[in-house]
Amino acid sequence: MNDVTNTGGLVIEGLSVDYDGTRAVEELNLHVPDGATLAIVGPSGCGKSTVLRTIAGLIGASEGRVVLGGRDLTGVPASKRNIGLVPQHYALFPHLSVRGNIEYGLKARGVPAAQRRSRVDELLEFTELGALERRKPAQLSGGQRQRVALARAMAINPDVLLLDEPLAALDPQLRGGMRRQMLTLLDATTSVNVIVTHDRQEALAMADLVAVMRAGRLVQIGAPRELWARPADAFVADFLCDAALIDAVLTPEGVQALEGRWRIPSSTFDDVTPPAGDQPARLLLRPTALALSHGQPDPPAGSIEAHVRQAEFVGESTLAQLDLAGRTISAQTPVPVAAGDVVHVTIAQRRGVVLGEKEA
């Protein structure tokens, strides 16, 4: 393996973490450049918080190492790592004012009073909390508490800022606005930012890099648009894009899927060059890529019959769960279908994506 200690930013190398002999994180490798924001996403229990706690030094690695700004953190206690942590429910000190909370880490490090004051003033202005500096956490709204927690973590100019589900404690109506505000704050930092989140929208919107984990392992890491366009497997497609990824064969005539029961002409796709011979491929089907018709005497060209298992009216459209030759696939459609309907499904022009075979 290349020596990454001089790369800068955050480097996680061959990291495995165990709890009482049970492996929670397995062989994790990643690099986040200075100033970049990484979002770690994945289902409950996949190891996201364990990675965060290991970077913070709250738990030790069983194997591998965490290197920050060229400094190997193995064996360095949490208090000696230059890390800012925003815990899930913010964990503000209830007896301290907004100013007291933000000042806390600076005091603990013995920063002289005048310097403390000016740094806290700077952060109060930056997070627009100046008018509230004397209030206690109980006298703040959820969004204001979140900004205090962020300012407190940023006060020490950390090398890495760790945010555990930063928006989860807020009302859904507040999240959009706070996400945009946080994005502005994080863009202004020079630290590496690591966000752990369940919310894929949050990850796609806020991060420069998204790491998708499953069962303790990294499944894919890349820029949000890269993952969106080319999910590595069906799990990432489902988790991050709400899409299905099914095996297909690219033939001289078009694309065949579902054991040859669905034959789609190449002209449906923008970027498919028919090969001379059959080639394995995968078909990425986002809910909006599928066009549904029913009640027509002849099935449209390139269609497959499907059964509507479930249909939810979601405002402008209906979200239908379709059974396509035994596969459950979501479709978002303006056609008012209902459970039990038999429909014909085609891929809307230019909306389907054919990916190459999965790289090993």
Ligand SMILES: Nc1ncnc2c1ncn2[C@@H]1O[C@H](COP(=O)(O)OP(=O)(O)OP(=O)(O)O)[C@@H](O)[C@H]1O
């Ligand atoms: N203190 C602990 N002792 C034993 N096992 C633990 C401990 N903390 C976490 N685990 C286990 O390690 C695995 C990873 O947990 P972790 O909290 O990192 O997951 P997560 O992805 O953050 O989940 P969530 O999204 O639900 O917070 C899980 O199987 C969990 O049960």
